Structures are given as C-alpha cells and as structure tokens.
Amino acid sequence: MMNEQIFKQLSQLLSSIDDEVYSYYKNSLPIFINYVNSAIQAREDVSILVGLNSFELVKQNHENHANFMYTIFLTRDVKSIHDTYIWAYKTYHAKGFDFRYFYLELIAWKESFELNNKKLLMPIIELYNYLISLHDYFVQHAMSTALEIPKNINENIYSNFLDAILKPDLTEAISISKTFIKTDEDIKKFWQYIILPALYSIGNKWANAEISVGEEHMATSICQRVMAEHYPKIISYIDDKKNILITTSPNELHEVGARILADILELNGYNVTFMSANSTLQEKFDIIELEEIEFVLISTTIVSNIVKTKELVTQIRDKFKHNTPIIIIGGQAFNENSDANTFVKADYLIRNINELLNLLKKTL
Ligand code: B12
Incomplete structure (x- = not known):
C-alpha cells in the first residue's frame, strides 16, 4: 500500500472529527483509558502480550495513546499519526510487547467508544477501523524502519564520547570534551555534532531495548554535566x-x-x-x-x-x-x-x- 493512499484516507477520516466529537472525547478520556486498561489486563494471555513489562508501563502507554490521539484530532497531522504508529510498534515490540498487543489494544479502544456513545463517536470509530485494517502494514514497516542519526563530523571523538556516556564514565566524558574544546566555536560544534547525535543514538538504543531507562537517564545526566562544566566560558x-x-x-x-x-x-x-x-x-x-x-x-x-x-x-x-x-x-x-x-x-x-x-x- 502506498503512503500517499494511506495519508489521503487518514486525512479524510480525521476531517470528519469535529469540535463536538473531540470535546466529548477529551472529557471522557479517563473512562476510555480505564476500559482499555481493564480489557487488556483481564486477558488470559496478558503476559504473552506485554512480555515482562510491568502493567504500569502498559497503563502509561494507554494514557500516552489517548493524549496523542487527542493531539492528532486537533492537528490532523496524518504523517505524524502514520510515523508514530510505526515507531510505537517498533519500539514497544523491541521491549517485549507482542505485535498482537497493538491490534487488541486498537480493538479495545474501538469497543470503549462503541459502548460509550456509538452515535456521536462514529467518526473516531471509523478512524480506528481503518487503523485496525493497517495493522499488518504497521508490523511490516516496524520491522524494516531504522531510526536516523544525524551525520557526524568527527567519528572518533563521537564514538569515544558515546562509549563514555554509556559506560558510564563522567570523568572520561568531561576529558574528551576538554580535549576537543579550544575555542567558543568548538563548544557549539561539540554540543551540536557530538552531544546531540550521541543522545539521538541513546534514544535509538533505548527504543531497540539495547539499554535500560536507567542507562538512558545516566547518559543524559552526563551530557548535562559536561555542558555545565563549560558554562563559565559561555557566560562571558x-x-x-x-x-x-x-x-x-x-x-x-x-x-x-x-x-x-x-x-x-x-x-x-x-x-x-x-x-x-x-x-x-x-x-x-x-x-x-x-x-x-x-x-x-x-x-x-x-x-x-x-x-x-x-x-x-x-x-x-x-x-x-x-x-x-x-x-x-x-x-x-x-x-x-x-x-x-x-x-x-x-x-x-x-x-x-x-x-x-x-x-x-x-x-x-
Ligand atoms: C534523554 C531522553 C529522555 C529523558 C529526558 C531527560 C532530560 N532532562 O532532558 C527522559 C528519560 C525524561 C525521557 C522521557 C521520555 N521519553 Co525520551 N528521549 C530522550 C533522548 C534519548 C534524548 C533527548 C535529547 O536530549 N536529545 C538531544 C537534543 C539536543 O536534541 P533535540 O531535543 O532534538 O534539540 C535540538 C533540535 O531539535 C532543536 N530544537 C529543540 N527545541 C527547539 C526549540 C526551538 C524554538 C528551536 C528553534 C529549535 C529547537 O535544537 C536542539 C539542538 O540542536 C531522546 C532521543 C532523541 N532522538 O532525542 C528520547 C526520545 C525523545 N524520548 C522518547 C520517549 C517516547 C519518551 C517517553 C514518552 C518515554 C516513556 N515511555 O517514558 C518519555 C516522555 C516524557 C515527557 N513527558 O516528556 C522518544 C520520542 C518518540 C516520539 N516519536 O515521540 C525518543 C525519540 C526516543 C526514541 N528513539 O524512541 N526521555
């Protein structure tokens, strides 16, 4: 299926979600989220669907989903809905979620709307029907999409820095930055071409379940410490x-x-x-x-x-x-x-x- 076709269809479906529908949706969010939480939790195969992940993470995911959809109803941004679904399938599958979970989750959302106010929420139900029909497409793309990291100007320094924040080794990270930074121009370069891509790469590693949230946190705080180390030069x-x-x-x-x-x-x-x-x-x-x-x-x-x-x-x-x-x-x-x-x-x-x-x- 061509992206163009999907974008066109999504855009048509989103255009029929008007003020009255999304205000109602927004006000009833807790009801829908509770329904989906219970529907997934009550399944006998829940541990296969969500792997070793805590149910807290699953609940957080449902809350994120509901807020994301609310944003999309307002922005009508079809590319974002398309890319985010592929991203979510890819990221959460890498963390141990079975692909079937996403399908069943979409069905549960749809049921929650039908049971609540089928008539008013019909435009949203139709959108979910379409998303459900795209399930195989999302799975295929989730398996083949690589997240992009900006090109780097200095491969060696970049990879040493990335190693240091992953280890984690704060002293080493600071020392790499001090060796590199000789002028104020170098600060800009280090921030943009070493720290930024290193953090994008950390994000990809987290999304691919190669590192934990704890390691991601640690790597980020090392970057923040490195930035703070050079701040006295910046203020001048x-x-x-x-x-x-x-x-x-x-x-x-x-x-x-x-x-x-x-x-x-x-x-x-x-x-x-x-x-x-x-x-x-x-x-x-x-x-x-x-x-x-x-x-x-x-x-x-x-x-x-x-x-x-x-x-x-x-x-x-x-x-x-x-x-x-x-x-x-x-x-x-x-x-x-x-x-x-x-x-x-x-x-x-x-x-x-x-x-x-x-x-x-x-x-x-
Ligand atoms: C570190 C990190 C965290 C930390 C943040 C800690 C902190 N103090 O900042 C923590 C652990 C809290 C976190 C939480 C989450 N994260 Co996070 N996180 C990251 C990570 C690894 C790095 C972010 C970063 O600092 N990037 C580097 C900076 C320098 O880049 P930047 O933000 O793009 O900024 C540049 C430009 O965009 C631009 N710019 C930025 N703002 C502005 C504004 C203006 C006006 C202008 C002109 C330019 C501009 O200039 C900047 C410098 O060039 C990213 C990976 C990534 N791709 O970025 C994931 C990432 C952003 N996180 C992600 C997710 C999903 C989450 C969570 C939802 C995860 C969860 N389930 O808990 C939560 C959300 C929390 C929330 N409500 O915000 C996803 C987002 C995916 C998506 N499609 O939305 C990413 C992309 C990871 C991934 N690969 O999947 N995260």
Whole structure:
C-alpha cells in the first residue's frame, strides 16, 4: 500500500472529527483509558502480550495513546499519526510487547467508544477501523524502519564520547570534551555534532531495548554535566543583545535541546533565561515582564505535547495582548510536520539553530 493512499484516507477520516466529537472525547478520556486498561489486563494471555513489562508501563502507554490521539484530532497531522504508529510498534515490540498487543489494544479502544456513545463517536470509530485494517502494514514497516542519526563530523571523538556516556564514565566524558574544546566555536560544534547525535543514538538504543531507562537517564545526566562544566566560558559572552526566554512546553521532560539552544544563543551574545517544564505559567509571565523578554522560544519533543504548546502560546497572547513577545516554536515534535504551526499559531516555527540565529539577526 502506498503512503500517499494511506495519508489521503487518514486525512479524510480525521476531517470528519469535529469540535463536538473531540470535546466529548477529551472529557471522557479517563473512562476510555480505564476500559482499555481493564480489557487488556483481564486477558488470559496478558503476559504473552506485554512480555515482562510491568502493567504500569502498559497503563502509561494507554494514557500516552489517548493524549496523542487527542493531539492528532486537533492537528490532523496524518504523517505524524502514520510515523508514530510505526515507531510505537517498533519500539514497544523491541521491549517485549507482542505485535498482537497493538491490534487488541486498537480493538479495545474501538469497543470503549462503541459502548460509550456509538452515535456521536462514529467518526473516531471509523478512524480506528481503518487503523485496525493497517495493522499488518504497521508490523511490516516496524520491522524494516531504522531510526536516523544525524551525520557526524568527527567519528572518533563521537564514538569515544558515546562509549563514555554509556559506560558510564563522567570523568572520561568531561576529558574528551576538554580535549576537543579550544575555542567558543568548538563548544557549539561539540554540543551540536557530538552531544546531540550521541543522545539521538541513546534514544535509538533505548527504543531497540539495547539499554535500560536507567542507562538512558545516566547518559543524559552526563551530557548535562559536561555542558555545565563549560558554562563559565559561555557566560562571558552574554551581551544583552536581546532578552530571550527559552522554555520547554508544559509536560515536556526533554530539556537538553532547549539547553543547547540557550547556550548557543548566549555564546552569540543574547541574554537568555531558561525555564523548565516545572515552572508555572505565572512564573513565566513574571519573567516575561521582569526581564522585558522580546522573544519566547518553546521547545517541544513529543508530538502529544503540541496541544500544550498551543495552549501556552494562547495564554501568553491573552496575557500580554499587543505587548506579546515574538513567539518561536521548534523541536523534534515538529520535525516532520511542516503544517503544525497553522495549528499552534506561533509567530515562527523554526527547525534549527542556524535558521534561528538568522531570524534573530534580522530583527536586531
Ligand atoms: C534523554 C531522553 C529522555 C529523558 C529526558 C531527560 C532530560 N532532562 O532532558 C527522559 C528519560 C525524561 C525521557 C522521557 C521520555 N521519553 Co525520551 N528521549 C530522550 C533522548 C534519548 C534524548 C533527548 C535529547 O536530549 N536529545 C538531544 C537534543 C539536543 O536534541 P533535540 O531535543 O532534538 O534539540 C535540538 C533540535 O531539535 C532543536 N530544537 C529543540 N527545541 C527547539 C526549540 C526551538 C524554538 C528551536 C528553534 C529549535 C529547537 O535544537 C536542539 C539542538 O540542536 C531522546 C532521543 C532523541 N532522538 O532525542 C528520547 C526520545 C525523545 N524520548 C522518547 C520517549 C517516547 C519518551 C517517553 C514518552 C518515554 C516513556 N515511555 O517514558 C518519555 C516522555 C516524557 C515527557 N513527558 O516528556 C522518544 C520520542 C518518540 C516520539 N516519536 O515521540 C525518543 C525519540 C526516543 C526514541 N528513539 O524512541 N526521555
């Protein structure tokens, strides 16, 4: 089956999910999630379906699924639904889930809608019927898709660094970075061409069940420590060029990308305030006012957080009206999705740091 055909069909099905349907869906989410949790847990073959994984992980997966679908109903992003299903089949199969689990899960979602309000939820039921019919296609593609790692400029340093964060050996990782970094330009290179691909590779290893969540955490915190080690050099470049707030979207725990962005902007003389997803909306408002922020950059990694990003953009606009800073969104959630900004409605969707630096330069 051609992707084009699938995209067309998905797009048609998504277009019939209107405001009334998705508001109802959103309000009834806990009911649907409970139904699917119970339906899977009650099966005699549950241990074959989910392997050695805890049922907590299964429940978390159902919650992620429901939030992801809600985002998709709003964004109508067919490429994202297509790629994410293949990604989920691939990743969770590598962690011991039987492919049949995904099929049975889709059936359980469909049943939960039918039992709840078959008439109103018919457009969603039809979408699920189609997804169920794509099960074999998802399995085939999950078996053949390799996740992509950006090309590296310095193979040796990259692979030594990757080994060090996997070991884990913090001292070795710091020492590799210190040998490499001689100028401020080298900091940018190390962040972009060593740390970034190393973390993408860690993500692939986690997705392929080659490493545990604990090892992934450890590798990430070593990268953060390496970045912190060089921070004193970075601060010396800050030059009040423009006041920028960088934050991750609410619920987004991935923050290294946003930190890399913050460091590189500071190296270019911008005055950056970084706020993690833990910061409250009021704290963000206060910083925008206090620091006279001119640009707000929001980083989003997982697709299901795109709705949260949109909410944050709207809240900032509602609060600051005609004094709203320029809002720029970016991050992996938008990588494959050129239309996402018609939904989020930020001032700009930007894909990489060079593009961002060019835009900021233009507005100086
Ligand atoms: C480390 C990590 C975690 C850590 C994060 C810790 C931390 N303090 O940041 C933890 C363990 C918490 C985590 C949790 C999860 N993770 Co995780 N994680 C990763 C990993 C390995 C690295 C992330 C990272 O730092 N990348 C490196 C940075 C530098 O790259 P970047 O974010 O893309 O940023 C660059 C650009 O995108 C751009 N950019 C970023 N933001 C912005 C903003 C603007 C305005 C602009 C202009 C540019 C820009 O500039 C940056 C620098 O070049 C990735 C693998 C990957 N591919 O990234 C998986 C990954 C992102 N995680 C994934 C998943 C599934 C999850 C979980 C759902 C897993 C789970 N079941 O628990 C949760 C979700 C938690 C949540 N609610 O956010 C998936 C996402 C898949 C998908 N299709 O959505 C990935 C891709 C792993 C994989 N291969 O499957 N994760």
